[in-house]
Amino acid sequence: MIANPIVLPFPTPPPFVVFPAIAGLAAANAIGEELVWRGALAQQLRAAPLSWQYAAQALTFGLAHYAGIPAGPLGVLATGVFGMAAFYTRRRYGLRSAILLHFSADLVIFGTALTQIHNEYILIR
Known part of the structure; x- marks a missing residue:
């Protein structure tokens, strides 16, 4: 807990504003990252041994989220383990399923982060 939180002079946005914003950000992030990793990267690695494909997915996805x-x-x-799970999902069920998996994870992560930021750093009166 921060000793002197920032006090904002406006009310907390209502849930009907916050929830769609979180969902929109989660969808954009999931679609973008899945198109890059499980789309373009997977396409480039298709000739490599399957174990190398999984390793490349895990390593690059994990390192890209070092500051996450x-x-x-x-x-x-x-995130490396998640990257392997998303790659498995893409191979078994398709890119749309991998996007849905990623979207679901991002909803939880973004919602938790927003709650944490609100509770620790911002005091609304």
Whole structure:
């Protein structure tokens, strides 16, 4: 908890504004990242052995999220494992399913992050 939180002189936005905003950001992020990793990268790696494809998906996706939530080596590991799961989902069920998986994860992450930011850094009166 921060000793002197920022006090904002306006009310908390209502849920009917916040929830669609979170969903929109989660959708944009999921679509963009899945098109890059499970779309373009997967296409470029299709001639490589399957184990290399999974390793490349995990390593590049994990490293791209080094500064994410959680940050650092734990974040790289967590998102690397997620990257492998999304790649499996894409191979087994298609790109749309991988996007839906990613969207679901992002909804939880973004919603949790917003709640954390609101509770720790901003005091609304």
